[in-house]
Amino acid sequence: MQVLVTGGLGFIGSHTVVALIEAGYKPIILDNLSNSELFILDRIQDITHQHIPFYQIDCLDYLNLEQVFQQNKIQGVIHFAAYKAVGESVSEPLRYYENNLLSLINLLKIMPKYQVENFVFSSSCTVYGQTEMLPVNEQAPILPAFSPYGNTKRIGEEIIKDTVVAQRTLKAIALRYFNPIGSHESGLIGELPKGIPNNLIPYITQTAIGLRKQLQVFGNDYPTPDGTCIRDFIHVCDLAEAHVKALEYLQTQDKGLIDFVNVGTGKGVSVMEIIKTFEEVSGVTLNYTIAPRREGDITEIYADATKSKQLLHWEAKRPLRQALLDAWNWQKKLGL
Ligand code: UFG
Numbered sequence: 053m054q055v056l057v058t059g060g061l062g063f064i065g066s067h068t069v070v071a072l073i074e075a076g077y078k079p080i081i082l083d084n085l086s087n088s089e090l091f092i093l094d095r096i097q098d099i100t101h102q103h104i105p106f107y108q109i110d111c112l113d114y115l116n117l118e119q120v121f122q123q124n125k126i127q128g129v130i131h132f133a134a135y136k137a138v139g140e141s142v143s144e145p146l147r148y149y150e151n152n153l154l155s156l157i158n159l160l161k162i163m164p165k166y167q168v169e170n171f172v173f174s175s176s177c178t179v180y181g182q183t184e185m186l187p188v189n190e191q192a193p194i195l196p197a198f199s200p201y202g203n204t205k206r207i208g209e210e211i212i213k214d215t216v217v218a219q220r221t222l223k224a225i226a227l228r229y230f231n232p233i234g235s236h237e238s239g240l241i242g243e244l245p246k247g248i249p250n251n252l253i254p255y256i257t258q259t260a261i262g263l264r265k266q267l268q269v270f271g272n273d274y275p276t277p278d279g280t281c282i283r284d285f286i287h288v289c290d291l292a293e294a295h296v297k298a299l300e301y302l303q304t305q306d307k308g309l310i311d312f313v314n315v316g317t318g319k320g321v322s323v324m325e326i327i328k329t330f331e332e333v334s335g336v337t338l339n340y341t342i343a344p345r346r347e348g349d350i351t352e353i354y355a356d357a358t359k360s361k362q363l364l365h366w367e368a369k370r371p372l373r374q375a376l377l378d379a380w381n382w383q384k385k386l387g388l
Pocket of ligand 1: 231
């Protein structure tokens with residue numbers, strides 16, 4: 053089965069391509085390289101020993117995007133391609149709304165023309181905002197987004213829902229990711245932040261290797277046991293496998309299905325626990341300081357992972373220590 057993976061050279065996309073091949077699918081990668089590197093394609097091919105078709109195309113480019121559907125027998129789409137920097141989205145909202153929503157709309161317009169039914173969308177636990185429900189399940193109210201980025205995920209889910217209900221030609225699952233970390237065990241692919249990382253783990257590994265002077269812990273006065281924020285950190289290879297399971301599930305369902313599924317471990321871990329665990333597994337003492345809270349951060353979120361187990365027969369398997377060790381190995385291979 054041919055599966056189009058938009059954003060297939062990105063962090064989660066590249067790991068999902070590997071998981072798809074391991075499960076017997078034939079992924080086709082589409083990526084505009086705006087936040088990814090071409091060498092990742094070679095690395096995926098090294099890991100899987102397979103040639104993977106690649107198109108350097110922007111999902112906003114409707115005509116070229118449609119040609120990919122004309123040239124292949126695509127039976128499913130996993131749509132990762134999107135901008136994802138929360139802070140940047142606040143200063144450049146139109147760029148975020150245009151890119152994240154129009155690329156989605158283009159795909160949803162093209163898919164029925166080529167009888168492509170199966171659609172998996174990258175959503176985020178950001179749609180829950182600072183929920184009262186911990187662990188949070190999929191029934192929790194969708195709260196106003198903290199950022200234009202978060203809003204594109206909320207609106208994206210609604211666009212898909214309305215389209216599925218109106219057309220009845222599609223089946224779709226939006227996967228609500230918690231915090232993906234780690235890298236493939238080979239150390240050949242992983243997270244490649246451009247410039248100064250926004251996210252905690254790449255900042256930690258870059259500090260550990262000496263690329264950054266000091267990690268700032270954004271706030272230790274939150275109402276949590278150690279005062280730092282709590283998140284649900286999930287190994288990216290587990291997350292990748294959830295996409296394969298979602299695709300398998302969709303194939304057993306009738307057209308007109310739309311569902312939303314958390315993809316997390318179910319366990320909340322604090323920023324300080326991450327630092328301590330990283331120090332243990334890497335043997336490196338991190339230079340960090342306590343800094344003021346970062347604007348827009350929520351205090352605490354972690355998944356109720358029941359639905360993914362029941363519906364997709366998927367649950368996170370890899371322990372946090374392995375995720376941190378894999379992230380560290382990736383950083384060491386990348387070097388400075
Ligand atoms: N943090 C630090 N120092 C850093 C970076 C992060 O202390 O240098 C803290 C943050 O304040 C936060 C935690 O580490 O408490 C996790 O921060 P990340 O930036 O790694 O992740 P977020 O939870 O903020 O964001 C992630 C995704 C977003 C998504 C969001 C949904 O990166 O795309 O989850 O909650 F929208």
